[in-house]
Amino acid sequence: xxxxxxxxxxxxxxxxxxxxxxxxxxxxxxxxxxxxxxxxxxxxxxxxxxxxxxxxxxxxxxxxxxxxxxxxxxxxxxxxxxxxxxxxxxxxxxxxxxxxxxxxxxxxxxxxxx
Amino acid sequence: xxxxxxxxxxxxxxxxxxxxxxxxxxxxxxxxxxxxxxxxxxxxxxxxxxxxxxxxxxxxxxxxxxxxxxxxxxxxxxxxxxxxxxxxxxxxxxxxxxxxxxxxxxxxxxxxxxx
Numbered sequence: 001x002x003x004x005x006x007x008x009x010x011x012x013x014x015x016x017x018x019x020x021x022x023x024x025x026x027x028x029x030x031x032x033x034x035x036x037x038x039x040x041x042x043x044x045x046x047x048x049x050x051x052x053x054x055x056x057x058x059x060x061x062x063x064x065x066x067x068x069x070x071x072x073x074x075x076x077x078x079x080x081x082x083x084x085x086x087x088x089x090x091x092x093x094x095x096x097x098x099x100x101x102x103x104x105x106x107x108x109x110x111x112x113x114x
Numbered sequence: 115x116x117x118x119x120x121x122x123x124x125x126x127x128x129x130x131x132x133x134x135x136x137x138x139x140x141x142x143x144x145x146x147x148x149x150x151x152x153x154x155x156x157x158x159x160x161x162x163x164x165x166x167x168x169x170x171x172x173x174x175x176x177x178x179x180x181x182x183x184x185x186x187x188x189x190x191x192x193x194x195x196x197x198x199x200x201x202x203x204x205x206x207x208x209x210x211x212x213x214x215x216x217x218x219x220x221x222x223x224x225x226x227x228x229x
Contacts, residue, residue: 004157006157009155040152040202040222040224041221041222042204042219042220042221042222043158043204043219045217088155090157090158092157092158099165100146100163100165100208102148102160102163103148103150103158103160103206103217104160105150105157105158105159105160106157107155107156107157108155108156108157110155
């Protein structure tokens with residue numbers, strides 16, 4: 001089945017130690033998103049890629065970066081994680097063909113900062 | 115700017131009874147409306163969407179939603195709740211933009227189905 005895969009499912013990092021979360025997709029969607037979700041709240045969009053075009057949300061901290069080396073993969077880099085960055089990070093994709101595509105989510109990576 | 119409200123933080127229903135999870139929205143232009151479900155430590159799973167056409171939309175796992183333009187509502191319903199339906203439910207709206215960059219999620223409603 002076509003899907004969005006996030007690795008790892010659980011990540012523990014130390015305060016200030018850089019960490020990278022990964023996302024891959026087999027849906028061949030040209031848009032990929034990164035969301036942050038805390039404590040069962042609504043997901044908060046950090047940024048997205050439309051093909052290779054990077055779109056940052058205005059309130060996303062500089063501490064968060066992203067890379068998309070090809071259509072299938074997207075990475076979230078947190079340069080210096082703080083305790084407040086502990087959250088579930090969700091990757092999603094959507095298509096831009098005919099019709100209105102919903103967002104397709106991966107199962108997330110739960111980040112713990114010690 | 116578009117917005118979504120889910121007026122109930124928590125909904126409790128007995129197994130076998132009908133359930134409703136409420137959602138109201140505000141958007142300029144025609145709305146695209148979605149429902150997602152989230153189980154513990156999992157991502158959001160798409161249930162159904164309304165784009166145009168019939169006001170009653172059927173989705174996965176026996177869920178349906180009723181679009182009401184005059185009340186700007188898109189309530190999620192199921193005729194007979196299962197314990198396994200217990201989860202967090204998010205309503206979402208996007209405007210008619212090119213793609214999903216304008217998705218706005220509601221705050222979520224936790225559904226508990228009691229045996």
